[in-house]
Amino acid sequence: MTTITIAICHYPSALRSAIYGLDELFMLANRVCKEHNLRCQFVPTIIETFENHDETYQIVILPPSMSGDYYRHPNTEHIQWLNEQHRSGSKLASACAGSFILAHTDTLQCRAVTTHWGLADDFRHTFPNQPLDIDRILIDHGDIVTAGGMMSWLDLGLDIIAKHAGEFVMRQLGKMLVVDTAPREQRYYQQFIPLTTHNDHVIRQVQQHINLHYSSSLTVTQLASLVHLSERSLLRRFRQATHYSPNEYLQRLRIQKACDLLEASQYPFEHIAHLVGYQDSTACRKTFIKIMGLTPRAFRQRFNG
Template sequence: MTQYHIAVVAYQDCLLSAAYGFAEIFELANEACQAASLPTHLTTHQLSEKEIQAASWDKQYKDAFHAILLPPSLNQASYSQTNPIIKDFLIHQHRHGAILCSACAGAFFLADTGITDKRVMTTHWALESALRERFPKQPVDTSKILINQGDVITAGGMMSWVDLALELVQALTNTHIVRQLGKTLVIDTGKREQRYYQQFQPSFDHGDGAILKVQHHLQGDYAHVQRTDTMAQLAKLTPRTFLRRFAKSTGLNPNEYLQRLRIQVACDTLEQTTLPFETIALQVGYDDVGSCRKAFRKITGLTPSAFRQRFVSPLTH
């Protein structure tokens, strides 16, 4: 019998549904392994910060874990600063072969170790800017729900802890067990992307009044052609200075920003109306419907029809 010991770090204000849910999914995996005569067993250990600190010199916990899981959190204060106890624990466990795994805000603990400085990781799309600001060397791709790099696995959205649990089960057992779990839990075990659910939420609190003025203008006039020199005049800046400050404040150049804004409006319109996409494309400012369709797929990862099918109830049609 192969025994795998998995630690769930139940830090202060972590999402309890995830902390306990991990253990429940792994127990269901054990039942599936038993039914399939697979000699594998997953044992879950839920550890608080106090337990980690108290066990720091205990051989039982020092080298025992095959994987460490960092759940999501609803409280920014719980992950916005360095936690030396958890940081040292993660570094030590990784050095001894543990797979480090995070879901949503758990990525902040993982990034704080420095282990992922050259690894692309994901987190909840709404936390991307905060993660980049705190860890500027950290590569981030929030279009992905899950990124598995063998010894480091990161998952994106609030409920991505389920995806993370299934991915770890896959790594420690096999595909048959994961499929059986999907049937038992009645969930889709197929691949998804976080960008299907991502919304464009531009930052307005950067403190640059000139750029903010242009942003407000674009919010109300996104459907019309926006020339860089005209936007620079509105900001009362030279075009070169405007481009530099716009990118610094928003993380995008003006054309990218406008495209993201238009596609977000298109997404909202697809969800809220029954208008054909051709009409929506014209309304948001595209003369060429093909170009709008291409931009839509690039940003959301779905065609307009697939987007509507995924997010709109048939009763609304």
């Protein structure tokens, strides 16, 4: 019998539905394994205190956080315990805001992680040297696994089950729970919400102009002239404030507007492309796929109720 010991961290303000949902998910996996005579057993334990807790687990999971500030400022004992678990051979895993706690440890070594797309700006501000990829729901480095959205604890749990009990058990659980176990990406769901809480009021003026005139032809030269900056200064300050170049910002804003129209209307995509500022619908389609990871048609099928 292969036994997989798992610690689920019940830290302050951790999402209880994720904590107990993961616990029950592994119990259900055990039931599937037993029914099909598979010699694999998951042993989850919910951990609430970390000081003087010496047991080593094969996997340690940091669930999402519902509220509060703990994930931004975890206590020292918790971080030391995670570092010790990792040094002892444990795989550390996080979902959503749990990646903030992981980033406080010594374990990431500048390897890319993911978190909820809505926390991306906060994460980058808090950990400016830590690579972040919010397009992906799951990033697995072997010893470190991070998952993106609030409900990505389910993706994380199913991935752990697939790796240790097999794809068959994971698919059976998907059928039992009526959840989609097919591969997907977080960027299918993310929205472009421009960062405006920075302190550069000149760049905010440029953002406001783009937001009002995104369907028009806009160039860096025009935008720089608008706020009396050189093009080089505009590019530097714009990226520093928003994390995008002006053109990247414009394309993401246009694609977000296209997403809104695909969800809320029955307009043909060629008309939507024109409404959001593209003269060539083929160029719009290519940009849409690059940013969203889906074709416009697949996006509409998934999200247009």
